[in-house]
Amino acid sequence: QQQVKQSPQSLIVQKGGISIINCAYENTAFDYFPWYQQFPGKGPALLIAIRPDVSEKKEGRFTISFNKSAKQFSLHIMDSQPGDSATYFCAASKGSNYQLIWGAGTKLIIKP
């Protein structure tokens, strides 16, 4: 019930295409769903986050879509660029203790 399942494990997308990474969770008490981006040799950094009271959040080329009934959320990267090549992690947390439950990560490669 504490797991967050992330797919795919790796993804190759052509420059200008749409990258889509999916996550699913079981625990309906989760109320915060962030996406982190990690470049090689660096620590993860928050990219975008959503709460279950909205179904979509957009920041620039990055969009989170949230489906509460299906217990799924996804990251869409529009007009993907080589600079977006990184590992992406979804996560979830509940309540006030802010412990994040992490997905396994997706290695995204954008081909020029």
Next chain:
Amino acid sequence: DTAVSQTPKYLVTQMGNDKSIKCEQNLGHDTMYWYKQDSKKFLKIMFSYNNKELIINETVPNRFSPKSPDKAHLNLHINSLELGDSAVYFCASSEYSETQYFGPGTRLLVL
């Protein structure tokens, strides 16, 4: 100014040795974390401290011991290092919001 810093950046050592990794944050956050990232990039929470008090202690060998001298520092001491301890160790911090700010990582290689 670096928000979350870790030292050393690289650590190469022999099996059986004891080593420490230091972490400092200048963000004024109350909560700090240690994560282990293995070769498959999986992030595993190890410990979390809030105002110098241990609040998360996941199942890790007791060879790992965190210590928080003040709320800006969280160090990780590892006794009797094993081959399987080779990984990247990340320190992170957060305030009341859920956003965690990560350090650059310490790459530990046990030979």
